[in-house]
Amino acid sequence: MAAFAPARGRWRRRFRGTLWIHLLLIASILLIGFPLYYGFVISTQSMDEVIKVPQSLIPSSHMWENYTKIWDRLHMGQLLINSTIVALAVSIGKISISILSAFAIVFFNFRGKAVAFWLIFITLMLPVPVRIISTYQVVSALGWVDTYAGLTIPLIASATATFLFRQFYLTIPDQLVDAAKIDGAGPLRFLWSILLPNSGANIAALFVVMFIYGWNQYLWPLMVTNSENMRVVVTGIAATVPTGTQPPEWNLVMAAAMMALLPPVLVVIFLQRWFVHGLFEPEK
């Protein structure tokens, strides 16, 4: 049918086809972004504006006031520092120990290699919630409650990262290894000068995933921290939700939520090119 339509009509139909898609996409993006926008608008309003339903959907003038108020009350600076330390330690730690173990598994033969590989693999089946009490007891016995070590080290094993690096190392041609050997390079030299410089895309992708994993931890920090100044931002703001008898300071809660949300979202936005490529097309 289309082939017989006059040229102009066909053109219009095609244009209408993509216009449809653009409109649908924009509508979905607005819908997906609405909760964030709503939260942001609330964070700029005074309490009087917040409790007057329906609230205005245009940002108000109390942003600075709300943000500084909740910043001081929650010691937000300390919370953000703690979250940054945890997210960086977890992501860098996971990536480092996974590079080393994948290197050992791919480029060496040693007794117990298969067992080691399976032990790492099985950790996929042991997320924090299935071993809550006992992991807490181990950390407590080590005297790591309320320490950065306790917050991070139990989280830094990574089967996923080990597999990803193993897959990548397996694609390294044997000739490259032989050439390095002939040139007199030892294994560590090979790792440092040949493998690492070629792992950039994988490392960047994993960094995004692991940074967000670390930043967004909730159950584990909730258990291993007692003191206010060891809290991370996600557990810190969850404690601000007003209950029945407290004043409904939702503007302050939303201001805190926005501050907790911004760093990981920025990491996704700025590193998304590496994140999408390195994770899903590792062979490229």
Place this chain on the structure above:
Amino acid sequence: MRRSIFENRWLPYVLIAPQLIVVLVFFFWPAFDSLRLSFFKVAPFGDREIFAGLDNFVELLTDPAYGRSVLNSFIFSLGVTTLGLAVSLCLASLANQKLRGLTFYRTAVLWTYGIAPPVSGIIWLFIFHPSYGMLPYLLSMVTTYDFNWLLQGWIAMLLVICAAAWAHLGYNIAFFLAGLQTIPVSVMDAARVDGAGGFRLFRSIIFPLLSPVTFFLFIMNMVFSFFETFGIIHAVTQGGPGDTTTIMVYKTYVDGFVNLRMGYSAAQSVILMALVIALTVVQFKYTERKVTY
């Protein structure tokens, strides 16, 4: 099989040691200890452990509250998975076409990957807030039904499902987009030449070719909603009203850390462990073989 390897007697052990130590100390030892504890009753504050055989498990299986938490977990997980996959598949298919401004569109959906589930929970809690929220206000204009999650369990469940699905949307879309890129352009073009367009193209070409990704995401979403959403429940509903949003992980935490029933909580951990092992095995079995298409 790789033939060129380095010869060294001790170096590989040094290299793999950090990972193995963490794995053994913080994963295996606690897992075995949970297994052991599940056969004991532990005095709340003391170190006294009394062997109880299968008592904890028998009590769990006959406890209606535990049965409800299992049911809640499945309702919650299937809700999060269905909602999340449906929305992200539609969006990813739309954003996969050759369009102007594609990079912008992708960024505009991928950012949700960064949202922490509890933060999402807090935002949705306000949207659903019976006194101040937008949603009850809008609904009050069309119905007199009291849309109050503090009173109605199903609304509380809907609230946490929305929060979890929203926080996981970016992850799903990222995988669907990657999956769509593996569909050869020639296949799509051939289908178009044969007159397939729009929905027909989606149903006959895109959806079947995406089934491995969809299956993978189904499992990952189930794992996510079972094991990574504790923060939403803890920060938003505390399992309530009543125990309508008490999912298994939340109950395990409450029984262990609040009610201090270590053995009972450990038994629940063991059941969760069996569940995650089952999910992982299913995933590996089927993704290795690829889902048929």
